[in-house]
Amino acid sequence: MGNLFDMGDPVCGIEYKSFSHIEKDHQEIFNIQKFAFVSVPLSEKHEKFEFQPLEIYNYSFEWGTKVIGVVPDNINVDSPDIDIRSKSVNLLKKIFKLASYVGVNTVMLNLNNDRNMNLARMCAYHLHESHGRPLWLRISLSKDSDCDWRKWNNFLSLLPENQNKIGLVLELSEEVPSETDMMRWYSEVLLGLSISTSLFVANKGGYPVLRREFQKLISKSFKKKVQIIIHGEDIHGQGMDAYQKYIYNLYENKEPASVYEEFSRGYEELLQIPLQPLKDNLDNSTYEIFEKDPIKYKQYEEAIYQILLDRGSPVPGGEPTQQVVMVVGAGRGPLVRSSLNASRRSKIPVKVYAVEKNESALIILRNLVKDPFFSEVTIIDSDMRDWEPPEKADILVSELLGSFSDNELSPECLDGAQRLMKSDGLSVPCQYTSYLAPISSRKLYNNVATQPSDSSHEDPFHLGYVVRMQCVNLLDKVKSCFTFHHPNHDSVIDNTRHISLQFTSDTESVLHGFAGYFDAQLYRDVYISTHPDTHSPDMFSWFPMFFPIKQPQLVRQGEKIVIDFWRVVEPTKVWYEWALSEPVTQPIHNSRGVTYWIGLFS
Amino acid sequence: MGNLFDMGDPVCGIEYKSFSHIEKDHQEIFNIQKFAFVSVPLSEKHEKFEFQPLEIYNYSFEWGTKVIGVVPDNINVDSPDIDIRSKSVNLLKKIFKLASYVGVNTVMLNLNNDRNMNLARMCAYHLHESHGRPLWLRISLSKDSDCDWRKWNNFLSLLPENQNKIGLVLELSEEVPSETDMMRWYSEVLLGLSISTSLFVANKGGYPVLRREFQKLISKSFKKKVQIIIHGEDIHGQGMDAYQKYIYNLYENKEPASVYEEFSRGYEELLQIPLQPLKDNLDNSTYEIFEKDPIKYKQYEEAIYQILLDRGSPVPGGEPTQQVVMVVGAGRGPLVRSSLNASRRSKIPVKVYAVEKNESALIILRNLVKDPFFSEVTIIDSDMRDWEPPEKADILVSELLGSFSDNELSPECLDGAQRLMKSDGLSVPCQYTSYLAPISSRKLYNNVATQPSDSSHEDPFHLGYVVRMQCVNLLDKVKSCFTFHHPNHDSVIDNTRHISLQFTSDTESVLHGFAGYFDAQLYRDVYISTHPDTHSPDMFSWFPMFFPIKQPQLVRQGEKIVIDFWRVVEPTKVWYEWALSEPVTQPIHNSRGVTYWIGLFS
Structure with a gap:
């Protein structure tokens, strides 16, 4: 998105209906109230649709980083009234031009009509002529969520394909959108929630707070990096910064990230080409990351433990039977360790063959087995499909699965390796x-x-x-x-x-x-x-x-x-x-x- | 399409269910019966789906130009029966391979299933591996024409886009398809109609003929360059060539081409970039072609004639009023000639200014007006938008229209030229x-x-x-x-x-x-x-x-x-x-x- 306001932490901005505020209260907004950005109209509303080259354009300001320029609502380039339409087209052209000229990075438009053919045409021009500056489209949520979504989807569908400069802002109404609806909006490029001060209620101390359903919605939205824009009057009399403080407080108290979320931070929606482990050797850092998984190797240990008990447990009065474990694709040894842990826990002795073809992994593996804990381990420097074993395996352990199960060719590898197994031997995984x-x-x-x-x-x-x-x-x-x-x-x-x-x-x-x-x-x-x-x-x-x-x-x-x-x-x-x-x-x-x-x- | 059989004249081929015919009757089929091509199965039907490397492949033959290889009907790569499906896949692979090897140019498959996912996959391979040899798909027309069409459309939609090597053949049934249905089929890449001898009836002499509705259908299809494939037994006992002769006879007696069809022969479906007459000067051959239009200049003459009568006719006892005609964009003079013809017919005198900016056209125009017929003509070497006239026009005549009316900028040109007109002057065209x-x-x-x-x-x-x-x-x-x-x-x-x-x-x-x-x-x-x-x-x-x-x-x-x-x-x-x-x-x-x-x- 190339969004300037995408700074990791949530950002709460404030929207004014006229420019006079920002000029007067500049210091207060950013330094005292600590709003991160401000939305201001790019032209005053004017009955005759004349362009007002507002003081805004003479005012030296952080246009690029701190301002969202809003196109006034009375501009309607898709009006059925030919006169309004034609005047709106001329005015919007001028606004786009001047926004680019003074360096307003982000322009926000309200998507008010059901059909927006001309608006889309003009936005396609602006996106090209502003060299890819972002455009935010704001939709006021109504009771008909399908209708809201269609408006957005139709608009977006008119623009050139591969459009990644368009962001979506939702204006919340009294009605809290359902979770299903929000799932759909999150799957769009939802960047902001626009909230009127009138949606806030006063708590016991008279400070503005949001209803519980809104709190939940906003907390969830923080996880999707959605930003908040407050607009309206200070109807609670606690100063505009009270709204900002409340939003920030919600952020501080949101649900902490899970292990999975923590691990995957920064990878969201990032496309990775799948590994080709038979073609390319994995590098050390890849092994390093995957070995840190807190669950995977525990599950392997548990599976091997149960097999050892099932196959190796002594008949009454007898000795436990030693089990031959072959780890095919042993890497730097995590499954070897799981096998030995399972043996220790079950008290069933094992002999472990660690088969690996990657030279770099073998160096680390050879170091590892110097530890007496690994005394039952024999390292085999070979491709599992070529190796001729001195004995056959009770248990063939592998971790060849990709994100789509068979996509790293586990089936072909294990079919080729099953000749290493005893006729009643077991594979982990078995399916x-x-x-x-x-x-x-x-x-x-x-x-x-x-x-x-x-x-x-x-x-x-x-x-x-x-x-x-x-x-x-x-x-x-x-x-x-x-x-x-x-x-x-x-x-x-x-x-x-x-x-x-x-x-x-x-x-x-x-x-x-x-x-x-x-x-x-x-x-x-x-x-x-x-x-x-x-x-x-x-x-x-x-x-x-x-x-x-x-x-x-x-x-x-x-x-x-x-x-x-x-x-x-x-x-x-x-x-x-x-x-x-x-x-x-x-x-x-x-x-x-x-x-x-x-x-x-x- | 790169279709080998696309030879302008209609072509009637014959289809055999087994290869033995063609080997035996080779001379007869092509030299005596005069069929243009023959369709033969690429493998004999076989219960066990074993591939029969038929004598066909040992037989030296004009594979590329005279044979359509047909995939036998029992091969069903989309069968719900896994065994049939898997055997069919193997067999079709072999057939495709050998067809390419022996150089069969065109392979025809029958589209029998409603869903053809595997067939499409395999055809995509074949199209690529045979380096773009054509594939013909044959559909048997049923009573449900939408269902027939969907089968075809779904199949085609699975193939890579911009697919231009796929042709369609329709197998006619007893029921004659409606004109609406045929319009839809013609808009597909319909290359052939496949007709069973059983659809023929005997005429008084015992010779095979088709019902009137089929005659009409086939005559229409000839205009779309559709070819005919006859199959089935000689059930009328007049020899297979009787069917071929009948089809050829239909062709000979088809409706003759109209002037428009004659003129546009060879241009069918050929894309041309529209002219840019304000940017580029037309060349002589372009003028030459357009001047041959038998209607356009007659209509102009008629329009000018009526205007001359309306504006220039004498009041009782008076003289006719001379009319000033300006032809803007006179080219090589066809509208000048129309204006003068109108003047002669109406007996209203005219003065004609022929305004042209194209130097090459002006050479021919200057030659033309040496003829005394053109004595009232003054040539103006100028762009109509720049010329300062000595007097104003009663009639401004232009031919600036493109195929989409205003697309050669007639509005802008005529707006620029209307200052040449009297306040009550008329434009031809006026709308x-x-x-x-x-x-x-x-x-x-x-x-x-x-x-x-x-x-x-x-x-x-x-x-x-x-x-x-x-x-x-x-x-x-x-x-x-x-x-x-x-x-x-x-x-x-x-x-x-x-x-x-x-x-x-x-x-x-x-x-x-x-x-x-x-x-x-x-x-x-x-x-x-x-x-x-x-x-x-x-x-x-x-x-x-x-x-x-x-x-x-x-x-x-x-x-x-x-x-x-x-x-x-x-x-x-x-x-x-x-x-x-x-x-x-x-x-x-x-x-x-x-x-x-x-x-x-x-």
Whole structure:
């Protein structure tokens, strides 16, 4: 967004209906009342639509950093009255020109009409001529939330595609918007909530406070980096700064960030190209980050612990049976440690083979096993698919799962490694499933559209991304996609897949693509999951996947969404293709794996 | 399409269900029965879906020019039966590969399922891997024409955009498709009609003939360059060549081409960038073509004739009043000639000023007026907007209209020239109006998408084209867009325009853009028109305009289509913008005139 006011902390600004205030109270607003910015009209309202070259333009001021210029409401370039329309067009042209000239960074317009054809045309000009200065559009929330949203969506749809300079501001009314409605607004580029002082009530001390439902709404909005604009008179008589202080107080007392939120700070809506671990070796910092996951390795330990008890426990009067554990893709050793912890806890002895092909990881691994705790460990410097073992494994442990389960080729690797196992040996994980849900997210779509294209990823819409999703609206429940189990004793192993998934949209919205999740059964009821309904608490090793669709598709409430997903396997690579067929049919994405594929060899 | 069989004349081919025929009867089929091509299966049907490397592939043959290879019907890559599906996929892969290997140019597949997700995926591969060899899809017409069309549209929508290697073949049933349905099919890339011998009836002599409705259908189809494929047994016992002879006979006896069709032969669906007559001088051959129009100059003569009678006729006993005629933009003189013809016919004397700025045209004009017929003519070497005349005009005659009426800037030119006129002077034309209609045309869309982009026309979808439309389906009636009248006595002349037009789609179809037409009132009831309902007979000076939309939009029957059109005027140029807002909103086309504008100066 390139938003100047995006400073991490919440920012509360104040809006004045006329410029005289700001000139007079400049010191007070910023230094005493501590508002972070001020919104002022860019022209006084004038019956005859004449442009008033206000003192505002002669006034030397921090236009770029502290002011949002507001286009007065009486300007209506889409008025049915030809005279008003034509005068409004001339006036708005002048206002845009002068705002650019004096350096007002952000201009805010109120979206009052249902149809805004001329306004969109003029905004398209301004966005181009102001060289990408942001435009904020403000919508007053009414009782008809679909109508409010359509107004916004239609306006935005008229502008050139890949529009990322447009922000949305919602003017709150007495009625608190529902959570469903807010989910939809967050998935738009919601930057601000505009709140009248009349929405505040007086507390016992006479100070302005907001109703509990508004408090909740605003606290949630802080997590989405939404800013607050206060406007109206000081009707509580405690000074305008009382409103600012109250908002700041809400911020201070908001719910603290979770471990997951903390870990993912700064990654929100940031697109990452998925790893290709068979093709590229991971670097040390990648291992470092993933080893810090507080849950994942505990779950592995628990799964191995239960298997050890099931397979190795002594018959009455006998000795426990030593279990052979092979960690394939041992990296810097976290699963080796989990295996040994499980052995200690269960008192079942183990012999651990740590198989790793990455030279850099092996250096650290060799250092690690010098510790007597690791005495049962043998390091094998090999690709798991090539190694000839001296004995077979009771337990094959791996962590080859990607954000969409099989997308880092766990199925192909484990199929190749299952010859290392005893005929009754077990794999951890023993099964995994990918999941999909249709989503709306203007920001994700814009981020894909503005991806720099390079030779290997010609069209950024034919690529799946790993992304921490914050401002995303799920349009229906999550559904399962592809499942794999290990070991796989099918006579012919076929890891190709094709599924057709049908969803129903909860709400009228724009479909931008599909979120991908997974869960994996490690053993019996021990799972790890990124599925929103069963997400392993605090586990941060995986962000979801995002499979975009190139052409954003309007979907009505209750309308069917059908997506076909293919997993295609060829001798040297694996890829996904996906195609929408309801509500309309769109070209197959990533046809022939031309943009996005995962290599089976380095 | 790059269709090998596109040879101007109609072509009738024959289809066999097995290869044995063609091998045996090769000489007979092509040399005696004179079929132009033959369709044969690329593999024998086989219960177990095993590929039969038929003798076909060992047979040296004109694969590229004389054979359409047909994929057998039992292959069903979208079967709900997993086994059939998987075997079909393998078999189709082999068939595609071998077809490419032996050099079969065109492969035809039957579209039997309602959903063809896998077939589309595999066709996308084949299209790429065969380096753009054509694929023909055949649909058997059922009673539900919408269902037939959806099957086709959904299949096509899955393929990469700008798909121009896919052709459509319709298998006729006993029921003759309606004219409306055929209009929709013609607007697709309909290449062939497949006809069973069982649809033929015997005439008195026992020879196979088609019912009258089929005759009509086929005769119409010939105009759209559709080819015929005969299949089935010789059930009339007159030899297979009897069917071929009958089809050829239909072709010979089809309705002859009109003057307009004759003139526009070879231009069908060909996109032309509109002229910029104020910026560029026309060349001699352009003048030459336009002067041949059999209607346009007759209408001008008639209009001037009526004005001369109205203004110049003698009062009883008096003399006729000489009229001053100024032809602005005289070119090589056709309007000068029309003016003089009108004067001779009406016996009202005229003085003609022929104003022209194009040096090359002036050379020919100067030669022309050496003829005594042109004695009343004075040539003025000037731009009509600059010339200072010695006297004022009774009649200002111009031919500055483009395919969309004002798109060659007739309003601006005539506003600038009306100072040449007497206060009661008349302009020919005195008024003109542009018209629009929503259209579907897969071919036009593909032609836009594959336009070479150059620096001045970055995105070919933001440009209006002049084009002879043949395979186009109008989705609703034509509606009027912008009107201009001359002389214009408004206190402030404003040639900007904005209109919002609402249409209702007659049929479920894909909207590809809007066709633009015009009519012009020359004087009283003397008009010229390209409006489909009032088109001046045989007038060929103007083809319609095509304003594409970048994103083809599915519209259901009865659904609203709303398009906004703007005519934007700036000091040095004029342009159109257009934006769809129903059934969905799309980005404004040609925003800021960045791709397409008409210059006011050379």
